[in-house]
Amino acid sequence: MDRLTMMRSFVRVVDSGSFVSAAGRLNIPKSTITRHIQALEHELGVKLLNRTSRTLNLTEQGRIYYQGTLRLLESLDILDSNVQMSAMQPRGKIRVEIPNALAYCLVIPALPDFLARYPDIQIEVSVGNRTVNLIEQNIDCVIRIGELYNDSLIARSLGELAQVTCASRQYIERAGLPVHPADLALGHTLVQIVSPRTGQMVVNELYRDGQTERVSAQWQFAVNDSMGARTAALNGLGVVTTYRFLVEEYLSNGQMVELFPDWHNTPIPIHIAWPENRQLPSKVRIFIEWARSVFNAGE
Template sequence: MDKLAAMQTFVRVVDLGTFTRAADLMNVPKSSVTRLIQELEKELGVRLLHRTSRQLTLTQEGQIYYEGSIRVLDEVGSLDGSVLSATRSPKGKIRVELPGSLAYQLVVPAMPDFFARYPDVQVELSVGNRSVDLIAENLDCVLRLGPLLSDSLIARSAGTLPLVTCASPAYIQRHGLPREPADLMQGHTIVRMNSPRSGRDFVFQLHRDEQLFEIHGSHRLSVNDSSAALAAGLAGLGVLTTYAFLVTPHLRSGALVRLFPDWRGDDVAVHVAYPANRHLASKVRVFVEWAIELLRASEPA
């Protein structure tokens, strides 16, 4: 029995919760996974897993062996990575998920730089902002806007992204220029945004000295995607509050006009996250570092 392979299989079974899902992800027959775990238990002389028709749970000995296996596999992976990084550049495919706003406006346009640095890395991007199980979906890392909802991830801060409030000249011509945030409560329409994960409406805030104003108002359109909200703002469908990096080109061109310049919008945290119990391969590590560098460079000076 290959002990390292057995450890890797055991950890994968525990992470995914079933032999079937582990076998599918590893592209091997379920019988092979079952046999390897049985051989591991026989060699150790202990039961590692409680098996029922509905779920798998760790025995006390299984919990100890699971935690130890993660440490051993991480050390082996780090050693292999150190040796490989000294002899060749990162290589292979990585799977990354990120919100559409970051994909379209920041990350994808900058990918030529990444591939110039790491020509042997292939990136498979999934556009979305879901609450996903990275291990179950075989994702290597995610870029996330706002708070992270999972304790099973290691999150690296990539700075913050400020929000700004703006409207198109056509909208202002029809509805007038709001001078203060409170003006939005009467005679104005906002582009409402809601979370693609929870469905709840976002409540945006503006700050000036000790004053705090929550943006409310009537709306005719509600969207759950920042790019759609930007399109709505450009079309004159309402006052838009969104990320500064999305609207900056349109503010410069005059397609949008910034409102309430003496008020400051919220700053939204952005993170790059990856599973806490998975060794970070060099191909993933270089992408994580590159993404953090890119996102921090997008922050206003």
């Protein structure tokens, strides 16, 4: 039996979590998948999977073999992709993870141009800003907001996101217009943002002429998503400090009001990153360069 076929079946079983799902994705009978795994375990002389009627888990040897198999199959895919590139446009699937706000408001709206230029590429987007093992999750690259703390990633800067402190007009009419950041502590309410990665309350500061003021007040509503925070602020739940691109439209049409315009927020860095031990296929390199052009165009 072809070893590569058995290895691809093994990886698909692990990734999908069941023999039935793997068979469906490969469009072959479940019994064929079972034979592939049994034959592979027989040739290796080790047990790769612990299987019950309800659970499927890798053995210690299975985990080692899975990581090695991923790297081998990835190298083969890169070889195939590079050979194909010499004669045709890049093709295949790219798996990308992007934070909600960037996905919905910047990247996905720009994708029609990319996909029109590369009709043989598929983009599978996972929306989120999680701390994940990219190799284990089989993700090609990620866009991250904030500082990167993972030394196993290679990163390229996509620039910075400007921030703004603002509130809806209906909130201002109800609570009054604060003219100094210190006024927020006098009866105003924040829409509190919680970091989706750390679970900690995000603390923002404003700067002017060597002065620093914390954006501080009571809060009744907290959320770990910037799109959710924008929606809350738009509906009058409080003052929010968020990415300017998320609220620019509402600041322009008067639905929201920028507070303390003579003070400055700290811009937030953004990066695109990928595992350091992963050789990039041409399709992923093309996507990375395209993403950099999208963010540079927005500066």
